[in-house]
Amino acid sequence: MTKSSNKKPAKMCFGHIGGKLGKMLMETFVDKGWIEKDNPTDKHFFITDKGQKEFTKLGLDLSQIKSEEL
Numbered sequence: 483m484t485k486s487s488n489k490k491p492a493k494m495c496f497g498h499i500g501g502k503l504g505k506m507l508m509e510t511f512v513d514k515g516w517i518e519k520d521n522p523t524d525k526h527f528f529i530t531d532k533g534q535k536e537f538t539k540l541g542l543d544l545s546q547i548k549s550e551e552l
Contacts, residue, residue: 490503491503508527511533512527514532514533514536515530515532515533516529516530516532516533516536516537517529517530517533518530529544529547
């Protein structure tokens with residue numbers, strides 16, 4: 483591991499990415515149309531059809547995410 487005073491954190495929070503990186507990823511996925519909400523007041527996002535294609539291109543196995551009623 484290299485020592486650097488310029489390290490940027492990629493925080494884990496209860497098994498998911500948190501912090502600024504997590505926020506930036508979420509905002510980017512929304513902007514690209516990879517995740518969205520049915521209604522702006524909804525608590526949870528869902529992966530769109532476009533997102534399923536794009537995340538799969540990145541090598542993510544989305545079959546590990548079970549479907550839920552959101």
